Amino acid sequence: MNPLIGDVNKNVYTGRYIVTFRQDAIQDGMRLLNNLTGVKNIPTTSDFIEGNWNIDQVKSAKGAVYEKLGVAVIEADEQQMMQLQMANEDEKTSIIAYEPELMMHAIEDLNPIELNNGNDANIPLSYIKGCRDEIDSLYQRLVSGDLNISTTDQQVMEVYEDTSMETWGLQATNVNNSQYSGRGIRVAVLDTGFDFSHPDFRGRRIESQSFVSGETVQDVHGHGTHCIGTACGARSNTGQRYGVAYESEIYVGKVLGNSGNGDDMGVLAGIEWALSNNCHIISMSLGPAVPICTTTIAYEQVGQRALQQGGLIIAAAGNTANRGRGNFSCVGRPANSKSIMAVAALNNRLQAASFSPRSGNNEGGEIDIAAPGVRIFSSWTLPNRYKIIDGTSMATPHVSGIAALFAEAYQARGYQLWQLLSSNARRLSLPNLDVGAGIVQAP
Structure with a gap:
């Protein structure tokens, strides 16, 4: 069980929680949430055709239940989550865990090379410096004998x-x-x-x-x-x-x-x-x-x-x-x-x-x-x-x-x-x- 969030880091945490239900006990888990946190009437997968979620509706309702995944994302305060934590000490609970929700990001693109319809490339200075440093390092390893290129290590010679x-x-x-x-x-x-x-x-x-x-x-x-x-x-x-x-x-x-x-x-x-x-x-x-x-x-x-x-x-x-x-x-x-x-x-x-x-x-x-x-x-x-x-x-x-x-x-x-x-x-x-x-x- 993760500790409760104190001060929310807005670059990392949203302030909401992900609640994971036991796979065969989603309805029981929702009833437990209702009783302990007051979270009620939040949208579920069955409310939307083919999972076409209305994300505005979800956020205005302060949560969602993903029935195929067996998880929910909810807004609740610290006291409510503490009550849930205490209930979770019962081994028969329908809730496996709750964890803080994170912000997610596109994993940053590195060394972008802009293309003009596939014909021209403007290679950034950082990329050129990286290539230079890599070549210098390879040269030093060759001179010092740290890198032994042999016919048995064909992968060193393999370039696409x-x-x-x-x-x-x-x-x-x-x-x-x-x-x-x-x-x-x-x-x-x-x-x-x-x-x-x-x-x-x-x-x-x-x-x-x-x-x-x-x-x-x-x-x-x-x-x-x-x-x-x-x-x-x-x-x-x-x-x-x-x-x-x-x-x-x-x-x-x-x-x-x-x-x-x-x-x-x-x-x-x-x-x-x-x-x-x-x-x-x-x-x-x-x-x-x-x-x-x-x-x-x-x-x-x-x-x-x-x-x-x-x-x-x-x-x-x-x-x-x-x-x-x-x-x-x-x-x-x-x-x-x-x-x-x-x-x-x-x-x-x-x-x-x-x-x-x-x-x-x-x-x-x-x-x-x-x-x-x-x-x-x-x-x-x-x-x-x-x-x-x-x-x-x-x-x-x-x-x-x-x-x-x-x-x-x-x-x-x-x-x-x-x-x-x-x-x-x-x-x-x-x-x-x-x-x-x-x-x-x-x-």
């Missing part, structure tokens, strides 16, 4: 580059050789929305819903459009392929606002909506503003219940490491739940990206799999149309798109889909702490 036909990420994950396209598979991307005017997605089936008060699904941030492009896109206007599951059915859940910010209430509503629409894969490149290394009971239960319903949640591990300075950080929330697949980022030499965190000591805080996440070309909001950015945010949709290929190829769902992704990953000569099962590979 974008070509006119496909991005380096599609090559490294064997997507370019796969016969599958994700046809018939529903992929939900919960992020900042999508730019519906993007010409590369004409004719695609796209379902959408906003879970951000006062904002439409239309993406003005760019992060969501980039993630959707990698997971579900096709080719650029020049013919270069950048997307994995190019015939999948796209479900856009706007859970982060135009500023890139949101909260657990919106994210949980998005997951509930995706499951209500029978989505097979749920991709989330988001997390709190600061590293939260401890796992959360709510997301662990949500991940398990999604798997039981045939949905696999795949989430970015975070960009909080600084490996050059010996800071390996930790896998952040919600990826640090053992029932949610946590994705690390690799560069084009199949080395752990400098910002990609390492597995923690807590159960569930492990890296599960790795994917390309450095200098990733994908779709962006108009008029830019495309952008190259870094992050575990970019690695995650590679895994999500490839999950759609496995779902098509083997009709796999939930736990089986997780197992296929892990068992078919390519092992790397890197610690499991950094890359989990290895780099994801397409069927």
Whole structure:
């Protein structure tokens, strides 16, 4: 049980609470909430068709109950939550736990390279300095003998580059050789929305819903459009392929606002909506503003219940490491739940990206799999149309798109889909702490 919140940090906590019910006791849990906290008549999933939540109605009612997930988000004061805590001491209670709700954010894009319709690139000074420092470090290691390049260590020599036909990420994950396209598979991307005017997605089936008060699904941030492009896109206007599951059915859940910010209430509503629409894969490149290394009971239960319903949640591990300075950080929330697949980022030499965190000591805080996440070309909001950015945010949709290929190829769902992704990953000569099962590979 988490301690009660005192002073609310508005950059981290919202002041609300996530309440997790025992899976078979949601109604009993709501009655307990009513009795102990006075929370009554808050909206539930069954109040909305196919999980199309009216987020304004939810927030005015000061809470919501997500029936498929078995959780609720409520507003309550400290005294009310203390009463709930005391009741929770009864082992027969219908409530597993309550935890403070967090603010959620699009995991920051690193080293953005602005593109002019895919033709020109303005590379920022920070990126150039990073390349210079990396080359200087490699030179010093070669001269000193610390780095021994031999024919037995072929991975040191392995380098992927974008070509006119496909991005380096599609090559490294064997997507370019796969016969599958994700046809018939529903992929939900919960992020900042999508730019519906993007010409590369004409004719695609796209379902959408906003879970951000006062904002439409239309993406003005760019992060969501980039993630959707990698997971579900096709080719650029020049013919270069950048997307994995190019015939999948796209479900856009706007859970982060135009500023890139949101909260657990919106994210949980998005997951509930995706499951209500029978989505097979749920991709989330988001997390709190600061590293939260401890796992959360709510997301662990949500991940398990999604798997039981045939949905696999795949989430970015975070960009909080600084490996050059010996800071390996930790896998952040919600990826640090053992029932949610946590994705690390690799560069084009199949080395752990400098910002990609390492597995923690807590159960569930492990890296599960790795994917390309450095200098990733994908779709962006108009008029830019495309952008190259870094992050575990970019690695995650590679895994999500490839999950759609496995779902098509083997009709796999939930736990089986997780197992296929892990068992078919390519092992790397890197610690499991950094890359989990290895780099994801397409069927």
